[in-house]
Amino acid sequence: MLEFPKWKYALIAVVLLASVIYSLPNIYPQQPAVQISVNRGELETGLSGRIEALLKSNGITPVGVAVENGDVMVRLANPEDQIKAADIIRPELGARYTAALNLASTVPAWLSGLGAQPMTLGLDLQGGVHFLMQVDQQAALDKRTNAYAEEIRAALREAKISGYDVSSTPQGIRITFASEADRNKARSLLAKNFLTLTSIDLPGDQGIGMNVSMIPTEAKLIADGAVDQNINTLRNRIDSLGVSEPVIQRQGSNRIIVQLPGVQDTAEAKDIIGATATLEYRAMIGDMAAAAEAQRSGIVPAEARLYFMRETNPDGSRIPILLSRRVIVSGDQLVDATPGTNPENGQPMVSIKLDTAGGKRMFNHTLDNVGKNMAVVYVERIPETRKVDGVEVRSVKILEDVINSATIQGVFGKDFQTTGLDPQEADRLSKQLKSGALAAPMDFAQERVIGPSLGAENVERGVNAVMYSFVFVLIFFVIYYKMFGIITNLALVLNLLLVVAVMSMFGATLTLPGFAGIALTVGMSVDANVLINERIREELRIGNTPLASIAAGYEKASGTIIDANLTALLGGIAMAAFGSGPIRGFGITLIIGILTSMFTAVTVSRAIATLIYGRRRKLKTVSV
Structure with a gap:
């Protein structure tokens, strides 16, 4: 009567093993580091030793200096040494190299080999990097002016006007003609085919010609469009970095703010974001x-x-x-x-x-x-x-x-x-082109590492609140439901482990709203186990045997649990699909938590109960 298929036990064992493996990286803290990458060509021989000697001569002893994934990673003992080391290294290396602050992983190689990586923490929990990018709008205007000049040359050529000269100037486009008749013909041509351009005749002492420029509304449209297109391009480029929940927004007329949670100004981020x-x-x-x-x-x-x-x-x-x-x-x-x-x-x-x-x-x-x-x-x-x-x-x-x-x-x-590009340049160029072209060049007007926006104390309190509430729930279940309280606790612990593992596997970013989502899913998992335990009690009260009561409790409560969680799941999907920032983060955590809680409450807890009571055919009482 109380049976559980062997293949489900095997499935639970696999899930448990995977959960442990993919949760483990989160216990290894990241290490402050300076990442040195070459802008072109290959790293020079002996660069690691040269950097190590340079730092030691300035009173900084690095934890380690080694080449990792084609870059030199200088690991430091604390953030203070990290900043000092970067200030020492940058002037020494010059423009050929990029030296950027980073957080180096301390996850063992065997875990990394399995694809296990820690969760990325959001700006509110860990901080990240802040870039202020300034868009060169004048370059966008010059680019469009040159395009107009080429189009005007083609139009004059098709109109069979000869003896003209078209050149780009800081004031716009300068056109000179051989005769007054040619200028009048060209003026009519421009008025008909180039509605966004305006022309003014040159002074008499400068010859027969005109200055052509964009009308103010067209110039403003191009300048604003350059910023908007660069924002879209930045989003595509940052997606290729795998950074979750980035902040990308316009500031003023020609600047863009970029905040990357969990990133400390890595060389790859600077290269992909700012490269042109x-x-x-x-x-x-x-x-x-x-x-x-x-x-x-x-x-x-x-x-x-x-x-x-x-x-x-x-x-x-x-x-x-x-x-x-x-x-x-x-x-x-x-x-x-x-x-x-x-x-x-x-x-x-x-x-x-x-x-x-x-x-x-x-x-x-x-x-x-x-x-x-x-x-x-x-x-x-x-x-x-x-x-x-x-x-x-x-x-x-x-x-x-x-x-x-x-x-x-x-x-x-x-x-x-x-042909002619080296493999590194070709790969970098490929990434930039796939993410879209920048409408105008951008410069790093400001770059800095920022700390947690809510403060370390608030973050610590949030973590403690989740952990204390979790421990309180575990104690309450043992006291109130006895043996089935222990079964429930095991299911809850596995549920929490599963949530962490799934978020780590998919590279999700954990924010403070994410903590709230985890707390909510723990609560919903508790509700599911309460429904099962109370249903077992009810079956015992009406006179069913203990084994029949356990089986009926799981079977009759399962439908209710699925219905209750389905509505919350739809809400989480809506928040993840249509929300952004904290709302989206909460929705994603909620979806993961609901799916794992349904699995642990209905499947895992029943497997444990079957292991304990399934072979006891003459069972007279159940501790619930």
Whole structure:
């Protein structure tokens, strides 16, 4: 009568073992550390020893310095040493490396090998990192101005107006003409086809021409849109970091606040959030001899810019190259970049995929320029901080390297391959392109590590409140329900273990509302066990045998428990789906807790009761 299938015992054993394994990482505290990552290329040999010696010479003894996952991780004894070490390391390494505060895991390797990681704590429990990003709106306006200039050139060419010159200036677009008639014809053309532009004739002493600029509403729309698009891009990039419940919001007209809970300014976060590395495809002007002459004389053709190849001459000097000022395809038209290896020569390559507009431009260019050279420019903005008279001054270093210049062998459009990037650059570029292009460059206006917003004392009180209430419930059940109280307590402990394990497995972020959700699920699990125990008592009162009463108690209470929890589960799903921040965190914790409590209250407690009473056929009394 009181039976339980063996396969369910096996299932419970597996669940219990998995719960213990995936809960264990939460007992290992994280260690303050400084993470050093290389911005380009590979780590130099002996960097770990050099850093360790540098810190010891400044009176700081690191707990450990080692290369972990391609970065140098400097582990420190306390947060004070961590901050001091970062201040010492950054000036020493320069712009080639990024030294960032981090929290290093102390979880044993065998646990990490099983994929077991501790839960991430929210800003209100552990704190995190705070970035204030400043959007370069002028760059977005300049970018759109250059696009308008290219469109105007095409329109004038189609209208068969000759002898014109179109150039971008800080004031907008300057156009000069050969005759007054051409200017009048162009003015009518602009008024008809470019409704968001306005024009003013040049003064008579500056020739026949006009200054063209965007109307104020269009300029404001582009500037505001750049911030909004960057916010969306940041959300996508932060999703790739696996950070739960980040805070991303606009501040003022051109700034964005980013708060990452449980993160201490890791190098990966800074790199992915603030990086603006991209590719540009430009036509080559002249030959290498012309580029060398331009470098020597300083005279560059009006339609060209002087760049340098990434590779160098045998004597270490840089190789100049002249490229067109006109960009064939820019980074915002790249949809995807997948790193790979060229099967023919084994060299790293990147498979590029363009959007429709970019594919059309590339097709048109290659169609008209087979046999000519096209170059690939790798552009990267690297934020720098240096001290001038004791004051930190922030600037941005722009690196532009020509990574490849090759002859166009045939016509292609949206899909093609590019060589010249190393594997690390290709992988980083791929992540940035998949998350979306930044509408405008951003600089780190402010970065700092922040502590728990509710204070350590309040956090400690919240943890104590949950634990004390849990212990009180356990004591009450033993006193009130005797043996079945012990069974209930075992089910409750496993329920709490399951909640922690599931949240750790899925990388959920635990916040103070999450603690409230855990407390609520413990209470709901208590309700389920009370229903079962009271049903067993009721069956005993009406004269059923002890074994029949136990079986009936579980069978008749199960339906009620499922119905009661289903309504709460729907509420949790609604909060998780439509809420954000603390509301979403509470909803997720509630969902996990309800599912685990139903399993432990109905299945686990019955398995334990069957183990204790199932073989006692002549059972006369039940301790309940």
